[in-house]
Amino acid sequence: xxxxxxxxxxxxxxxxxxxxxxxxxxxxxxxxxxxxxxxxxxxxxxxxxxxxxxxxxxxxxxxxxxxxxxxxxxxxxx
Numbered sequence: 001x002x003x004x005x006x007x008x009x010x011x012x013x014x015x016x017x018x019x020x021x022x023x024x025x026x027x028x029x030x031x032x033x034x035x036x037x038x039x040x041x042x043x044x045x046x047x048x049x050x051x052x053x054x055x056x057x058x059x060x061x062x063x064x065x066x067x068x069x070x071x072x073x074x075x076x077x078x
Contacts, residue, residue: 023054045071
């Protein structure tokens with residue numbers, strides 16, 4: 001058991017061990033909701049993430065580029 005764990009801190013709560021340690025991740029998001037019918041709602045989502053993870057590289061040391069993320073949420077009322 002590490003000192004931090006013995007004091008009740010989870011190791012991931014420590015600043016030096018988090019994925020965003022020492023960097024800035026910048027997400028930009030836009031979404032649109034559309035009531036397609038009286039019983040179905042659609043929500044479209046687009047995100048552009050600048051510096052994913054905040055460090056510029058992943059756990060394997062490979063440089064990461066900016067990322068696009070797209071989503072669709074459907075709500076159906078019966």
